[in-house]
Amino acid sequence: MEWLELKNVDWSEIGIGTVDTLSMLGFSTLFTILIGLPLGVILFLTSRGQLLANRGFYLVASFIVNVLRSVPFIILMILLIPVTKAIVGTSLGVLGSIPPLVIGAAPFFARLVETSLREVDRGVTEAAQSMGASNWQIVWNVLLPEARSGLIAGITITTVALVSYTAMSGVIGGGGLGDLAIRYGYQRFQTDVMIVTVVILLVLVQILQSLGDRLVLKYSRK
Amino acid sequence: MIQLRELHKSYLVQGNKIPALLGIDLSIKKGEIYGIIGHSGAGKSTLIRCMNLLERPTTGEVIIDGVDLTKLDDRRLQEQRRHVGMIFQHFNLLSSATVGDNIAFPLKLAKRPKAEIKQKVDELLKLVGLEDHRDKYPAQLSGGQKQRVGIARALANDPKVLLCDEATSALDPQTTNSILALLLDINRKLGLTIVLITHEMQVIRSICDRVGVIDGGVIVEEGDVLEVFLKPKHPTTQEFVEQVADSHELREAVAHEKASGNRTIARVTFLGEQTYKPILFQTMRETGTVFSILQGTISRMKDTPYGQLVVELEGNAEQNKQAIEKLRERGLEVEVI
Ligand SMILES: Nc1ncnc2c1ncn2[C@@H]1O[C@H](COP(=O)(O)OP(=O)(O)OP(=O)(O)O)[C@@H](O)[C@H]1O
Numbered sequence A: 001m002e003w004l005e006l007k008n009v010d011w012s013e014i015g016i017g018t019v020d021t022l023s024m025l026g027f028s029t030l031f032t033i034l035i036g037l038p039l040g041v042i043l044f045l046t047s048r049g050q051l052l053a054n055r056g057f058y059l060v061a062s063f064i065v066n067v068l069r070s071v072p073f074i075i076l077m078i079l080l081i082p083v084t085k086a087i088v089g090t091s092l093g094v095l096g097s098i099p100p101l102v103i104g105a106a107p108f109f110a111r112l113v114e115t116s117l118r119e120v121d122r123g124v125t126e127a128a129q130s131m132g133a134s135n136w137q138i139v140w141n142v143l144l145p146e147a148r149s150g151l152i153a154g155i156t157i158t159t160v161a162l163v164s165y166t167a168m169s170g171v172i173g174g175g176g177l178g179d180l181a182i183r184y185g186y187q188r189f190q191t192d193v194m195i196v197t198v199v200i201l202l203v204l205v206q207i208l209q210s211l212g213d214r215l216v217l218k219y220s221r222k
Numbered sequence B: 001m002i003q004l005r006e007l008h009k010s011y012l013v014q015g016n017k018i019p020a021l022l023g024i025d026l027s028i029k030k031g032e033i034y035g036i037i038g039h040s041g042a043g044k045s046t047l048i049r050c051m052n053l054l055e056r057p058t059t060g061e062v063i064i065d066g067v068d069l070t071k072l073d074d075r076r077l078q079e080q081r082r083h084v085g086m087i088f089q090h091f092n093l094l095s096s097a098t099v100g101d102n103i104a105f106p107l108k109l110a111k112r113p114k115a116e117i118k119q120k121v122d123e124l125l126k127l128v129g130l131e132d133h134r135d136k137y138p139a140q141l142s143g144g145q146k147q148r149v150g151i152a153r154a155l156a157n158d159p160k161v162l163l164c165d166e167a168t169s170a171l172d173p174q175t176t177n178s179i180l181a182l183l184l185d186i187n188r189k190l191g192l193t194i195v196l197i198t199h200e201m202q203v204i205r206s207i208c209d210r211v212g213v214i215d216g217g218v219i220v221e222e223g224d225v226l227e228v229f230l231k232p233k234h235p236t237t238q239e240f241v242e243q244v245a246d247s248h249e250l251r252e253a254v255a256h257e258k259a260s261g262n263r264t265i266a267r268v269t270f271l272g273e274q275t276y277k278p279i280l281f282q283t284m285r286e287t288g289t290v291f292s293i294l295q296g297t298i299s300r301m302k303d304t305p306y307g308q309l310v311v312e313l314e315g316n317a318e319q320n321k322q323a324i325e326k327l328r329e330r331g332l333e334v335e336v337i
């Protein structure tokens, strides 16, 4: 069990990798929410029987979301290289990995948003309508607060998914722990580096999941 | 206060038109409690939901306090809806907000100043008797308490009309009575017009002034509760009246008596003060008619006490005829069965 001695592990590089992963994760989660939340709300509102029901619009939006979700992330990332360059000027490093992460995760999150809004009791929306609420007020004061715990669960799932996406982005030089795992662990057979990065990612996922679960519990009023 | 004119509503289900309301004309006066009763699927919910345009009628007018809601754009409709409160069978409270915040909700939507909201919420909590529950969440309340929150919330904008869609159907009889008492109290204190929908005659009898019976999307009978209750004309109405009148047993008794010969059986109705006076006994003694009581009820409709006795007159034909005439002279309603 030679790898147990961790003699190939350069801790400062692990440290930098961790910070890179965290910043990729932080920014991509932020933008995923900023784009996915409104997208999910629009999907919900335009779906059948809802406030802004619009069959044509819904079908088109839904189709685009499905396409983005069905392309494997690794392929999406490669396909998006020109787009990424156009947006942030590079397709490498932390910066270069954020656009594909967001474009990959936002449609996924939007679907989760749509699903949790669907869980909101229709009667509550009607009650708000009967009080003279505008559509905007219904979204802001009824749908989002009522779906809060579902949305938090959705954010947790998305963030955890993003952890593995960030690791994958190492393949095209995205930086972070995934990058280390591929360069040292895979290409140079340094199993110990691979294991250390995997353990760090595992710990990260555990922390995110239990944090999310706790928030869901805190905000559920059912 | 509320006028419905030629209201039609049909739902489109998979390309098929399903008619739910077939020409409703209704006029509800300011300050009255108007009950609408009907069987499941008769169109009750559709009708009341048309009154604030939660459901848009296919054709017809919905006039609330002089304004035809069907002619308004979205913004003005939202404005008008603030004058029409609504409570629901399943309460429909915000589960993520406390009791206080639920009551404050319509005021927040109307962008009222904070201080005013707080004062109004205090007032309403007191009105519905929930002062101690301000910071609880709906999941921590009983059904009756939830409906009280619903009522307080519906009253927050000082509406002119309160619509109640089966507001007591999810509650036990005792809680039902306390909610009905609260509605009656609000009606009197605030002069609020109340429209309520139910499938229980008991509810109509305890608080309504007038009642409309809906069947198959049309109003088949309408009038003062007392009138409709004592002399139901339409078969559906008669069915509902039977819910509260043990008429089944009566019919058996009458059939039994009739089978045993040529008898005179009469239903005598007392109203108001008469209910507690010995008019029947006096009359029978004066005319020398022997009688026996087959069935009797004394009850109350909103504020009016009433009694109904079914008696068999056992005198000779002349005595029986005289007795009936005398009873009528004294202002009782007598119907020979
Ligand atoms: N959203 C809808 N889509 C299609 N049909 C509907 C819809 N709502 C009601 N209906 C139909 O309209 C008719 C009247 O329904 P409504 O809900 O008004 O009845 P109700 O008297 O309130 O019954 P209940 O006592 O069961 O609540 C029924 O035949 C029902 O199937």
Ligand SMILES: [Mg+2]
Pocket (backbone or CB within 6 Å): B044, B045, B046, B166
């Ligand atoms: Mg109904």
